[in-house]
Amino acid sequence: xxxxLKNSKIIFVVGGPGSxxxxxxxxxxxxxGYTHLSTGDLLRAEVSSGSERGKKLSAIMEKGELVxxxxxxxxxxxxxxxxxxxxxxxxxxxxxxxxxxxxEFEKKIGAPTLLLxxxxxxxxxxxxxxxxxxxxxxxxxxxxxxxxxxxxYYKATEPVIAFYEGxxxxxxxxxxxxxxxVFGQVSKALDALQ
Numbered sequence: 001x002x003x004x005l006k007n008s009k010i011i012f013v014v015g016g017p018g019s020x021x022x023x024x025x026x027x028x029x030x031x032x033g034y035t036h037l038s039t040g041d042l043l044r045a046e047v048s049s050g051s052e053r054g055k056k057l058s059a060i061m062e063k064g065e066l067v068x069x070x071x072x073x074x075x076x077x078x079x080x081x082x083x084x085x086x087x088x089x090x091x092x093x094x095x096x097x098x099x100x101x102x103x104e105f106e107k108k109i110g111a112p113t114l115l116l117x118x119x120x121x122x123x124x125x126x127x128x129x130x131x132x133x134x135x136x137x138x139x140x141x142x143x144x145x146x147x148x149x150x151x152x153y154y155k156a157t158e159p160v161i162a163f164y165e166g167x168x169x170x171x172x173x174x175x176x177x178x179x180x181x182v183f184g185q186v187s188k189a190l191d192a193l194q
Contacts, residue, residue: 005080005110009034009089009193012096014160015118016153017146018125018132019175020182024118025091027183032190033088035080039095042075043067069101073108080109089113097156099163113193115164116186120175122150 011034015021025036046054047061053071060067080090092112096102102112120128126146133141140149164170171189175182 004084005077008080008084008087008110009113010110011089011091011190012102012112012115012164013091013093013118014095014115014157015175016120016122016125016157017149018128019118019120020128020179021093021116021118021175023179024116024173024175024182024186025093027179028091028186028190031187034091035083035087035089036091036093037076037079038093039072039076042079043072046075069104073104076105077109096160099159102160102163112164112169114189115161115170116189117161117170117172118175118182119172122154124176125150 013021013025015024022038028034029036043057043061047058048054053075057067057071076092076095083090092105096105106112126143129141129146130143132138140146161170173182173185173189
């Protein structure tokens, strides 16, 4: 089963909080029939399922600790195998956050075909998140926390982008424009894969 994943299109989607990567992923799913997988969503779903693994994860997350990479990769792999026969490819959202995660993903699952870098300026991301915060009820959508999240994001992501640029698979999207403008760029990058 895992061998089937080797022939799948795997796209890492990287972008800061408020860059619009979630929205672009939704659009890609609609137009191209890819499966959108977010490690955060997978973890939350596992916890709420009440499974044995979910209980262990919940205990780790409640302590504010990071879930071990092996566990995250096992969950991603299971989710991908479950959809491999019906999916045109996979969007791995917000992953990898560091080079080691990318290397481990390749050992356990497969190499990415492309890394889509949804790039919006810090000012734009802060504005978008502040706006979202007015209605989202998310505790992390306030200015102080947003600035910290952006700082963490830049520190972690720059080496990842550089690593995959070395392979020539990074496609940088200017995410300053409208959703449609950005999706126009995304579509060009994906159409080139066909």
